[in-house]
Amino acid sequence: MSQATERATMPKGTHAVLEHRTVFNANQNLLSVVKPGNHVLDVGCGSGGITAGIALLVGSTGGVTGIDTSEHLIELAKENHQSVNNIHFERADISQYVPEKRFDVVSAARVLQWVANPGEILIQMIALSEPGGYVSILDYNHKKIQWSPGIPASMQRFYKAFLQWREDAGMDNETADHLAAMFEEAGLKNIMVADYSEITNSTDKDFATHINIWAIVAATRGKQLVSDGYISEEEREDAEKDYQLWAATTAQSMAMYLLAVSGQK
Structure with a gap:
């Protein structure tokens, strides 16, 4: 197991970040790519x-397969969506995945940021798509995040350590801004780039959910940073506590820079 693969493994509890995400609020780029019957x-x-x-978008004449390397997330997915007839989940690594047939659309949202070989993963995604099919990737540039007003010093230290922890494992903290060039180099055509940055303001009804994502990261991923020697447990606790207080009393907005890039095989 590579260091990036080991660090990318989601600790139990991290899935709380995923629970509010849907194709309509967190992967809207697929709305113009996925068609009924795909x-x-x-x-x-x-x-x-x-x-x-996605299963709703493709309808009864289409189908969607979801793969993930996490056994507990796949089990959750199967449990949560067992009533959906045109969906299939399985534990699999994209690098070694061999499906029975190729796909009209191959999508990855917020995934390439967690690998040390994004170019190789893109090539594999292209190989799994039909001629004329689409590859669509949605991902962050973590160096362009903006908080207003500024976050507490303890969370600043935590975030700096988080980026270094990722970088040392070979992960690209600026994935979003490198995708278009990767698509061109891989030979995809009709490349489309769209800004889907996640912006939340204190006037939004779901502001607390979105702004507290970094408290969740500190509570979960933070344990990994402590274990790997990037911060102390006291520093992790301070970052989580101070950020929660800032989010509840001072925070006005947060913008997480997110791009969607799609291309045709």
Whole structure:
């Protein structure tokens, strides 16, 4: 197991970040790519919220397969969406995945940021798509996140350590801004780039849910940073506590820079 693969493994509890995500609020780029009757592969499907939305888009004449390396997330996905007839979940690694047939659309949302070989993963996604089919990737540039007003010093230290922890494992903290060039190099055509940055303001009804994502990261991923020696447990606790207080009393907005890039085989 590579260091990136080991660090990307989602600790139990991290899936709370995924629970509010759907294709309609967190993967809207697929609305212009996926058509009724399509067969779609959702790479890194997590607990299946976005995958279930894709199943609605393709309708009864299409189908969607969700794969993830996490056994507990796949089990959650199966449990959460067992009533959906045109959906299939299985534990699989995209690098070694051999389906019975290729797909009209191969999608990965917020996945390539967690691998050390994004170019190789893109090539595999292309190989699993039909001629004329689409590959669509949605991902962040973590270096362009903006908080207003500024976050507490303890969370600043945590976030800096988080980015270094990722970088040291070979992960690209600026994935979003490198996707278009990767698509061109891989030979995809009709490349489309769209900004889907996640912006939340204190006037939004779901502001608390969105702004607290970094408290969840500190509570879950933070344990990994402590274990790997990037921060102390005291620093992790301070970051989580101080950020929660900031989010509840001071925070006005957060913008997470997110791009969607799609291309045709």
